[in-house]
Amino acid sequence: xxxxxxxxxxxxxxxxxxxxxxxxxxxxxxxxxxxxxxxxxxxxxxxxxxxxxxxxxxxxxxxxxxxxxxxxxxxxxxxxxxxxxxxxxxxxxxxxxxxxxxxxxxxxxxxxxxxxxxxxxxxxxxxxxxxxxxxxxxxxxxxxxxxxxxxxxxxxxxxxxxxxxxxxxxxxxxxxxxxxxxxxxxxxxxxxxxxxxxxxxxxxxxxxxxxxxxxxxxxxxxxxxxxxxxxxxxxxxxxxxxxxxxxxxxxxxxxxxxxxxxxxxxxxxxxxxxxxxxxxxxxxxxxxxxxxxxxxxxxxxxxxxxxxxxxxxxxxxxxxxxxxxxxxxxxxxxxxxxxxxxxxxxxxxxxxxxxxxxxxxxxxxxxxxxxxxxxxxxxxxxxxxxxxxxxxxxxxxxxxxxxxxxxxxxxxxxxxxxxxxxxxxxxxxxxxxxxxxxxxxxxxxxxxxxxxxxxxxxxxxxxxxxxxxxxxxxxxxxxxxxxxxxxxxxxxxx
Ligand SMILES: *Cc1c(COP(=O)(O)O)cnc(C)c1O
Numbered sequence: 001x002x003x004x005x006x007x008x009x010x011x012x013x014x015x016x017x018x019x020x021x022x023x024x025x026x027x028x029x030x031x032x033x034x035x036x037x038x039x040x041x042x043x044x045x046x047x048x049x050x051x052x053x054x055x056x057x058x059x060x061x062x063x064x065x066x067x068x069x070x071x072x073x074x075x076x077x078x079x080x081x082x083x084x085x086x087x088x089x090x091x092x093x094x095x096x097x098x099x100x101x102x103x104x105x106x107x108x109x110x111x112x113x114x115x116x117x118x119x120x121x122x123x124x125x126x127x128x129x130x131x132x133x134x135x136x137x138x139x140x141x142x143x144x145x146x147x148x149x150x151x152x153x154x155x156x157x158x159x160x161x162x163x164x165x166x167x168x169x170x171x172x173x174x175x176x177x178x179x180x181x182x183x184x185x186x187x188x189x190x191x192x193x194x195x196x197x198x199x200x201x202x203x204x205x206x207x208x209x210x211x212x213x214x215x216x217x218x219x220x221x222x223x224x225x226x227x228x229x230x231x232x233x234x235x236x237x238x239x240x241x242x243x244x245x246x247x248x249x250x251x252x253x254x255x256x257x258x259x260x261x262x263x264x265x266x267x268x269x270x271x272x273x274x275x276x277x278x279x280x281x282x283x284x285x286x287x288x289x290x291x292x293x294x295x296x297x298x299x300x301x302x303x304x305x306x307x308x309x310x311x312x313x314x315x316x317x318x319x320x321x322x323x324x325x326x327x328x329x330x331x332x333x334x335x336x337x338x339x340x341x342x343x344x345x346x347x348x349x350x351x352x353x354x355x356x357x358x359x360x361x362x363x364x365x366x367x368x369x370x371x372x373x374x375x376x377x378x379x380x381x382x383x384x385x386x387x388x389x390x391x392x393x394x395x396x397x398x399x400x401x402x403x404x405x406x407x408x409x410x411x412x413x414x415x416x417x418x419x420x421x422x423x424x425x426x427x428x429x430x431x432x433x434x435x436x437x438x439x440x441x442x443x444x445x446x447x448x449x450x451x452x453x454x455x456x457x458x459x460x461x462x463x464x465x466x467x468x469x470x471x472x473x474x475x476x477x478x479x480x481x482x483x484x485x486x487x488x489x490x491x492x493x494x
Pocket of ligand 1: 427
């Protein structure tokens with residue numbers, strides 16, 4: 001299977017090339033040149049297998065330039081070996097009749113980013129070698145929180161790679177910061193950057209394309225690559241857990257093969273929900289894909305009006321991993337909706353850069369609305385939903401998952417649709433103990449670790465050891481730098 005660029009279909013590359021480059025040279029995103037199909041018989045067969053078995057079948061369809069042995073090794077390193085709690089990377093929990101929660105936070109960093117960032121660091125060095133390149137890979141990450149830690153954990157001590165993470169000094173939660181600055185590994189570096197996330201991201205992007213730095217790096221036998229969510233190597237592992245979730249419903253005899261199922265996804269960069277759409281394209285019987293946003297509701301407006309407009313106020317919400325105004329992966333949906341017309345994608349992306357907006361026709365929107373429903377949820381309703389769900393089911397959810405739950409409730413009220421539904425849960429409540437305690441009407445202690453123990457008592461659940469162990473870990477990184485110094489730091493570090 002080849003991968004083509006959303007902005008120039010005539011660019012066609014292998015999966016190894018697409019993964020090692022991350023983005024196409026003209027700025028387009030790599031997408032599969034056609035969607036491999038999965039039949040009902042295959043889904044039935046996969047429902048008898050464990051997660052690794054399901055992953056093997058799906059990856060084999062997409063990564064055709066890798067051998068079975070290579071895939072098996074990568075998959076067992078990423079999803080076996082107790083990397084995820086009890087070796088069950090994506091458990092499906094039944095909340096109520098016809099309502100299921102897909103818990104994607106049982107990995108090393110307690111957020112769903114682990115699902116992809118355990119896989120990518122294993123497939124990336126091999127992809128680089130397959131393309132005939134023998135340089136070492138240097139990963140630069142600008143993070144607003146969850147991605148940085150998940151990437152550090154994934155790349156830690158992976159041979160032939162180095163990783164440098166930059167986070168805004170005032171822009172991450174105390175727990176997220178602690179997770180990053182205590183990271184172990186010979187090949188990892190972490191820096192705080194003065195300013196907000198935008199300052200950090202802009203400065204890192206500049207380093208990526210700085211030809212002096214690239215040349216110096218090349219002389220040392222190294223090259224840049226990226227672990228951000230536009231890399232197809234991060235998207236495909238997400239397709240796997242959607243197929244797996246449907247298989248789990250069959251396995252648990254909650255549905256018969258072929259029954260329609262809705263999916264609700266708390267959305268920021270549109271990566272996670274796009275993976276659900278890809279699974280649907282493959283033939284998984286998903287019906288509505290419900291896109292849930294927080295107050296940064298640029299996607300809700302887009303789905304409901306056909307106008308994408310990023311010229312609007314930015315809100316720092318209690319679901320920070322969804323505080324995004326440009327959802328990069330939406331480009332891949334547009335490519336499909338436009339009937340794979342690359343010129344049309346180019347035109348819209350051009351308009352987004354130049355005027356901050358673009359619009360679609362009624363016909364294009366009606367194609368989109370066949371598959372999608374969109375809604376949003378305020379911070380106030382997020383807190384209310386956490387309390388409601390806990391009172392009804394004694395089940396604690398984090399702020400991001402609560403956004404999905406609220407939008408799902410609104411969807412049912414509006415559409416009266418009782419199709420069985422999977423709600424995607426993207427982070428452990430222990431990553432955000434204070435807002436959860438506050439939502440539950442409990443006292444909120446000042447100290448994070450006191451808060452965590454309090455949350456454990458209130459919810460009668462165990463604190464994940466990945467979180468509790470942070471309290472006594474050594475802080476390895478305490479450098480705070482200015483955005484303009486990122487280039488020098490990169491050169492010095494390498
Ligand atoms: C990254 C993230 C999201 C948003 O996922 P996208 O793929 O960017 O839409 C939602 N919840 C949590 C906890 C996240 O870390």
